[in-house]
Amino acid sequence: MVTDVLSKTEKKTNKEKCTIDLSHVTVSFGHKVIHRDLTFSVAEGELLGIIGPNGAGKTTLLRMLLGLLKPEKGSITICGKEVRGRGSSLLGYVPQSRLIDPDTPLEAWDFVSFGLNKGFLRPWLTNNERAQIKEIFRLVGAEAYMHKSIGLLSGGERQRLFLAQALLSNPKCLLLDEPTAALDPGSQERIVELVDHVRRQLGITVIFISHDINLIARYADRILYLANGEYALGTRDEVMTAEVLSRLYRMPTEVIRSEGKIIVSTAASKDHASICVHPDSDTF
Known part of the structure; x- marks a missing residue:
């Protein structure tokens, strides 16, 4: 149903x-x-x-x-x-965080520009394209590391780059x-x-x-x-x-709110249960 x-x-x-x-x-x-x-x-x-x-x-x-x-x-x-x-x-697609080798010799700027060039890195960009990329970096709050190696960035910083890359295709x-x-x-x-x-x-x-x-x-x-x-x-x-x-x-299935969390309990029998805990957003 x-x-x-x-x-x-x-x-x-x-x-x-x-x-x-x-x-x-x-x-x-x-x-x-x-x-x-x-x-x-x-x-x-x-x-x-x-x-x-x-x-x-x-x-x-x-x-x-x-x-x-x-x-x-x-x-x-x-x-x-x-x-x-x-x-x-x-459509723009943002995946789960990927494992990236710390020694990867690729700047954040070049990585994001892949979204503009359908996965390919061009040695040149027009002034309008550069302005577009800069604006996307500003939008996702990644201006501070646009020229840093992607391998040295944190997981959260990389996710901002994935988001920026996906947004370049408008x-x-x-x-x-x-x-x-x-x-x-x-x-x-x-x-x-x-x-x-x-x-x-x-x-x-x-x-x-x-x-x-x-x-x-x-x-x-x-x-x-x-x-x-x-x-x-x-x-x-x-x-x-x-x-x-x-x-x-x-x-x-039971849904219980306890101590700021949503607890979902499913039981196939009295002797077996599966419990999933969801923090309750009302506590924030």
Whole structure:
């Protein structure tokens, strides 16, 4: 069963100029259904947070949006154009932090410029292109190390460069695949705050996969919770309920708020339980 909790943002979707629309999307690997009849829209300028257990299909969803994977059924459209292949200029992609050798002889400036030149480093740039790159560095707060070696930068600093690189193509939507996973709590907060600032400044849409409901809920307009081929869509308080999560996990589930944290407990039997702890954003 699908739970789709409509919010005011959802009701306004059709009035927006550019939306992301998934209609009855189904995809499976072997005999396992990853997404079943996935149907929702993301409004222009909205920040949609995606959470769920490992294997729930969070990255698979991004791959379909990027045109790297075709759904078995259904359709995906971005700004009215159906996704039929990879390489859409409408999208910018920010991956998880990658391991980079400290001895990598590549300046931050050159790394970011790859986003302008489709992955290639040119020995020359026009004045307009240089101005564009400088503006992106300013926007993501990375001006201080634009000429430093990328191998010597911290994880948080590198994530700012990934974001800058993705923004150079002037996308309508940013897709972020757990970009804070390898960062310390302080850096995680600063990166999500930066993403929210950028989307408000540029008016772009953001789809942000996160493992931390507390972190993403402070900035997301809505939460998409994926599990067992099903989904729930709404605000944090609409989605993080025992009724909704019991449907997703297909077993009795408790949602407990205790000492500033959301604790989700699923039990297949009296003798076995799985517990997931989500810090409660109300404490911040």
